[in-house]
Amino acid sequence: MNVVVERGLARCPRCAATADYCFIECGTEAIRYEIECRSCGELYFEENSTSPTAFRPESLWVPPPAPAGEPTPGAQERVVAELRRWWAAALAVLSKLAERAKTACGSMPTWRR
Ligand SMILES: [Zn+2]
Secondary structure, eight states: OEEEEEEEEEEOTTTOOEEEEEEEEETTTEEEEEEEOTTTOOEEEEEEEOSGGGOOHHHHOOOOOOOSOOOOTTHHHHHHHHHHHHHHHHHHHHHHHHHHHHHHHSOOOOOOO
């Protein structure tokens, strides 16, 4: 037998207007929470078991969040290509500097690549 054990005012979860809520005892092992909104007609409810066997740890397990998204196709190749370009540019700069230093000093050891 269902018995209303508490009534009051709450906010509607849909439109945030003032709404009626009540707790209803459903037999001896469950309680139902209802919000009935007169403004938008929303009928929100939750049912919770009050029985000690209601605790199921597996129901509390939340899977880890999925990765933010699969990498864009070809993104890795573009990154590698960009790094190769930077590396080539850095080598060119270093080679120029080595040439300048060699010219300036005349006696610099030969750079090996
Ligand atoms: Zn509402």
